[in-house]
Amino acid sequence: xxxxxxxxxxxxxxxxxxxxxxxxxxxxxxxxxxxxxxxxxxxxxxxxxxxxxxxxxxxxxxxxxxxxxxxxxxxxxxxxxxxxxxxxxxxxxxxxxxxxxxxxxxxxxxxxxxxxxxxxxxxxxxxxxxxxxxxxxxxxxxxxxxxxxxxxxxxxxxxxxxxxxxxxxxxxxxxxxxxxxxxxxxxxxxxxxxxxxxxxxxxxxxxxxxxxxxxxxxxxxxxxxxxxxxxxxxxxxxxxxxxxxxxxxxxxxxxxxxxxxxxxxxxxxxxxxxxxxxxxxxxxxxxxxxxxxxxxxxxxxxxxxxxxxxxxxxxxxxxxxxxxxxxxxxxxxxxxxxxxxxxxxxxxxxxxxxx
Amino acid sequence: xxxxxxxxxxxxxxxxxxxxxxxxxxxxxxxxxxxxxxxxxxxxxxxxxxxxxxxxxxxxxxxxxxxxxxxxxxxxxxxxxxxxxxxxxxxxxxxxxxxxxxxxxxxxxxxxxxxxxxxxxxxxxxxxxxxxxxxxxxxxxxxxxxxxxxxxxxxxxxxxxxxxxxxxxxxxxxxxxxxxxxxxxxxxxxxxxxxxxxxxxxxxxxxxxxxxxxxxxxxxxxxxxxxxxxxxxxxxxxxxxxxxxxxxxxxxxxxxxxxxxxxxxxxxxxxxxxxxxxxxxxxxxxxxxxxxxxxxxxxxxxxxxxxxxxxxxxxxxxxxxxxxxxxxxxxxxxxxxxxxxxxxxxxxxxxxxxxxxxxxxxxxxxxxxxxxxxxxxxxxxxxxxxxxxxxxxxxxxxxxxxxxxxxxxxxxxxxxxxxxxxxxxxxxxxxxxxxxxxxxxxxxxxxxxxxxxxx
Numbered sequence: 001x002x003x004x005x006x007x008x009x010x011x012x013x014x015x016x017x018x019x020x021x022x023x024x025x026x027x028x029x030x031x032x033x034x035x036x037x038x039x040x041x042x043x044x045x046x047x048x049x050x051x052x053x054x055x056x057x058x059x060x061x062x063x064x065x066x067x068x069x070x071x072x073x074x075x076x077x078x079x080x081x082x083x084x085x086x087x088x089x090x091x092x093x094x095x096x097x098x099x100x101x102x103x104x105x106x107x108x109x110x111x112x113x114x115x116x117x118x119x120x121x122x123x124x125x126x127x128x129x130x131x132x133x134x135x136x137x138x139x140x141x142x143x144x145x146x147x148x149x150x151x152x153x154x155x156x157x158x159x160x161x162x163x164x165x166x167x168x169x170x171x172x173x174x175x176x177x178x179x180x181x182x183x184x185x186x187x188x189x190x191x192x193x194x195x196x197x198x199x200x201x202x203x204x205x206x207x208x209x210x211x212x213x214x215x216x217x218x219x220x221x222x223x224x225x226x227x228x229x230x231x232x233x234x235x236x237x238x239x240x241x242x243x244x245x246x247x248x249x250x251x252x253x254x255x256x257x258x259x260x261x262x263x264x265x266x267x268x269x270x271x272x273x274x275x276x277x278x279x280x281x282x283x284x285x286x287x288x289x290x291x292x293x294x295x296x297x298x299x300x301x302x303x304x305x306x307x308x309x310x311x312x313x314x315x316x317x318x319x320x321x322x323x324x325x326x327x328x329x330x331x332x333x334x335x336x337x338x339x340x341x342x343x344x345x346x347x348x349x350x351x352x353x354x355x
Numbered sequence: 356x357x358x359x360x361x362x363x364x365x366x367x368x369x370x371x372x373x374x375x376x377x378x379x380x381x382x383x384x385x386x387x388x389x390x391x392x393x394x395x396x397x398x399x400x401x402x403x404x405x406x407x408x409x410x411x412x413x414x415x416x417x418x419x420x421x422x423x424x425x426x427x428x429x430x431x432x433x434x435x436x437x438x439x440x441x442x443x444x445x446x447x448x449x450x451x452x453x454x455x456x457x458x459x460x461x462x463x464x465x466x467x468x469x470x471x472x473x474x475x476x477x478x479x480x481x482x483x484x485x486x487x488x489x490x491x492x493x494x495x496x497x498x499x500x501x502x503x504x505x506x507x508x509x510x511x512x513x514x515x516x517x518x519x520x521x522x523x524x525x526x527x528x529x530x531x532x533x534x535x536x537x538x539x540x541x542x543x544x545x546x547x548x549x550x551x552x553x554x555x556x557x558x559x560x561x562x563x564x565x566x567x568x569x570x571x572x573x574x575x576x577x578x579x580x581x582x583x584x585x586x587x588x589x590x591x592x593x594x595x596x597x598x599x600x601x602x603x604x605x606x607x608x609x610x611x612x613x614x615x616x617x618x619x620x621x622x623x624x625x626x627x628x629x630x631x632x633x634x635x636x637x638x639x640x641x642x643x644x645x646x647x648x649x650x651x652x653x654x655x656x657x658x659x660x661x662x663x664x665x666x667x668x669x670x671x672x673x674x675x676x677x678x679x680x681x682x683x684x685x686x687x688x689x690x691x692x693x694x695x696x697x698x699x700x701x702x703x704x705x706x707x708x709x710x711x712x713x714x715x716x717x718x719x720x721x722x723x724x725x726x727x728x729x730x731x732x733x734x735x736x737x738x739x740x741x742x743x744x745x746x747x748x749x750x751x752x753x754x755x756x757x758x759x760x761x762x763x764x765x766x767x768x769x770x771x772x773x774x775x776x777x778x779x780x781x782x783x784x785x786x787x788x789x790x791x792x793x794x795x796x797x798x799x800x801x802x803x804x805x806x807x808x809x810x
Contacts, residue, residue: 055387055406062363064425069367093557127590134588143556144593148580154546155581158553158561165509165535165559188546195541273388279366281399287390294388343465349591350625352649355678355725 023234023264024225026252033082033247040307043085043243045320047077047300050102052321052328053111054274057101057118057132061278065336066118070132073102075241075273078299079205080106082246083173083268086254091170093141093163095156097177098133099205100145107140111327115335122341123334129345141170150176150183153202157189160200160263171199171257179210181224187231190263194231197262201253202228204265205240207272212284228265240268241297244306271297358407360430362416362423365394365401372396373421374429383411385432392418392429409434474676476640485666493635493667494524494600494656497642498562500672502532505560508646511538511551512564512601521566522602522661548574548599552581552651555597560646565601568617568655574599575620582651583626598645603631603655604696604746605794611782616747618694621653622723622756628677629724631655633698635665637721640675648677655723657696680727682734686716689804690734692757693744694720701744703797708804715804723753731757732765739770740807744800749777771807776800 035043054072061070073080076099084094084106096103104114109125117124118132125135126145135145143159146152156174163170180186181204193200204224208215215222225235234256238249246268253264271293275282282290304317362372373395379385385405392403409432416429423429488496502508509532514521516529516539529537540547544565551563565571571578578599585593605614621629628650632638638656645652667673683698684705693701698719705715716734720727735741741761743754754775761773779793 130588136589154549155553158550159557162557188543281401346465
């Protein structure tokens with residue numbers, strides 16, 4: 001008698017692929033984080049700080065005060081705030097690529113030292129020697145700030161290995177873009193992270209364009225959360241324009257990783273309003289496409305609506321904006337007026353020791 | 356309250372541009388995000404976006420104007436009271452904007468700090484036993500001693516644990532330290548070099564073994580871009596105490612892709628320490644120093660030397676200074692500078708020369724970066740003749756660097772041009788006879804020495 005074809009698994013326990021979608025299911029069950037009014041206001045304040053900071057950075061670039069490459073985070077604010085607000089800052093580490101201003105601000109690092117780094121001043125967080133793409137704060141366990149597309153993913157794997165080795169209970173949050181998602185070392189890292197059950201959350205900030213190339217033109221699989229499947233890494237697909245959704249997803253992912261289950265791959269769908277860098281004319285997309293995102297998906301406007309529904313007034317929120325504008329203006333003044341590094345700094349920090 | 360709109364710099368190199376088109380007219384209301392104008396740069400046409408809200412009061416530069424300097428005021432906006440932040444940066448900003456790359460006529464001279472005097476090798480107490488040890492064992496002993504002393508030290512790489520090392524350098528480490536600290540990786544050099552580097556940034560002290568440095572070419576991005584540069588880029592915040600080690604240079608009959616000396620490549624990179632020892636005592640003492648080092652170290656071994664035995668002092672903690680060359684044979688007539696496997700060949704050549712009445716001094720550089728110029732120049736001042744023996748290509752080699760140093764800092768001591776004795780400038784062939792022809796040997800080194808001695 002011919003063998004019966006295998007039946008679909010009756011229970012989750014029988015289904016070996018269940019784990020791969022279990023986190024998404026948990027997330028779907030409770031998709032928006034129930035933030036307290038104070039938390040919600042704080043998310044709003046932080047996202048707005050990133051927005052205003054980046055606008056100012058764009059302005060200073062235009063004035064020639066910021067040089068080189070400068071990649072703005074405008075439009076993507078909910079990703080960094082949603083995820084980083086869920087971290088345990090005593091233990092957890094973060095690493096990202098060169099679009100890093102927002103992730104620094106999410107830590108509450110003084111905008112002055114970030115802006116001063118952008119203008120290449122001694123008071124900058126890297127003494128003016130790193131610039132926009134290379135900022136770090138080991139004090140906050142923020143490990144940069146890396147300019148080679150995808151390198152931070154393998155480095156993040158190493159930070160996660162250190163958490164596991166030291167048994168400190170921490171996890172590493174490693175951000176990369178939809179462009180970096182096509183780098184080979186990302187998959188080398190997925191393999192080892194899954195093999196060794198490293199405590200790491202891989203976050204694809206899918207802002208739809210790898211520099212000027214749309215995801216669909218560069219990626220055979222554009223639903224990036226599926227790309228861990230070959231390594232048995234569970235995926236999550238998240239609306240990266242909604243800070244409360246990102247936060248809810250972070251809770252699910254972090255709990256999974258902290259329980260010793262190994263890595264999670266989270267795809268946050270987001271959008272950058274500006275060009276890839278300041279010198280990108282962004283001719284590869286229409287003005288209407290950008291406007292549609294601004295009008296209907298803006299993470300700050302979205303949260304503003306939720307806040308007003310919850311009883312906040314326009315005036316309350318305007319007051320926050322006013323304070324932030326003043327803070328950013330002060331950071332810009334500081335960054336413009338503080339001195340450049342002394343010439344002697346040229347030779348410092350090449351090596352730690354003397355030989 | 357007027358806001359000055361200034362000609363923006365839209366690329367890292369832009370100094371001026373054409374104001375192609377105004378998309379707003381005087382009197383128009385402007386919201387943040389509105390496109391106000393189109394500006395042509397040398398590379399592209401860019402849209403100039405408003406950041407402030409208000410009313411476009413006056414256009415100062417008409418459409419079609421060419422060569423508008425970055426920073427020039429192109430229009431005025433009337434702000435909406437407190438809503439508008441001055442788009443114009445404070446007056447102080449105008450100057451750098453209008454002279455974006457103008458350097459001061461005489462840039463202030465940066466004083467390069469004087470190098471610290473290199474430390475000497477530790478004195479070996481009288482009565483210390485000398486134990487004949489292979490280079491392979493010496494390297495293993497160094498790693499094991501440092502792993503015992505510091506729980507942050509661990510080894511990772513292909514076949515380092517259960518297989519006991521592709522070249523048996525990590526033999527016995529798994530049994531003593533367990534799989535947490537002796538980690539077998541998949542064959543994925545770029546990935547595990549990055550993970551090792553990240554672990555060092557996270558506070559551990561990884562030893563990353565490459566089965567050979569030829570495979571590290573897949574990982575060279577992390578060695579250079581991530582490990583070597585981050586301390587500098589972070590203004591000294593991000594340490595990366597890691598050792599990348601493995602065999603380097605030609606082995607025997609393994610063909611071009613498995614036979615290359617990367618010493619000159621890594622030695623050219625600021626931010627790295629590069630060590631390439633020859634004998635077992637140096638291998639042990641320098642490996643221990645490398646593991647303790649706060650800076651990233653590239654530690655170049657040689658497969659053909661692994662099995663050779665040398666005396667190693669039987670001491671509890673034999674550590675050598677990084678950055679210090681060693682005179683392995685004293686001589687008066689000519690200096691032969693070398694490193695790694697070349698040192699053995701140089702000593703062989705020195706013996707041949709001695710039979711002919713030429714007294715050669717042989718220097719083992721041991722560390723390729725930072726290079727111990729002092730020892731080289733001192734020897735040159737004594738012998739006045741110098742050659743470099745290097746198992747590697749001649750072009751842009753360590754030999755080239757030594758020659759440059761002798762020209763720049765030892766010219767008056769030279770009685771003859773400095774010569775380099777290197778491999779032939781070809782990919783290494785497989786055929787036994789051709790391989791032999793391509794690699795340096797003692798006879799060629801001796802010939803080079805005779806030449807600079809006019810003999």
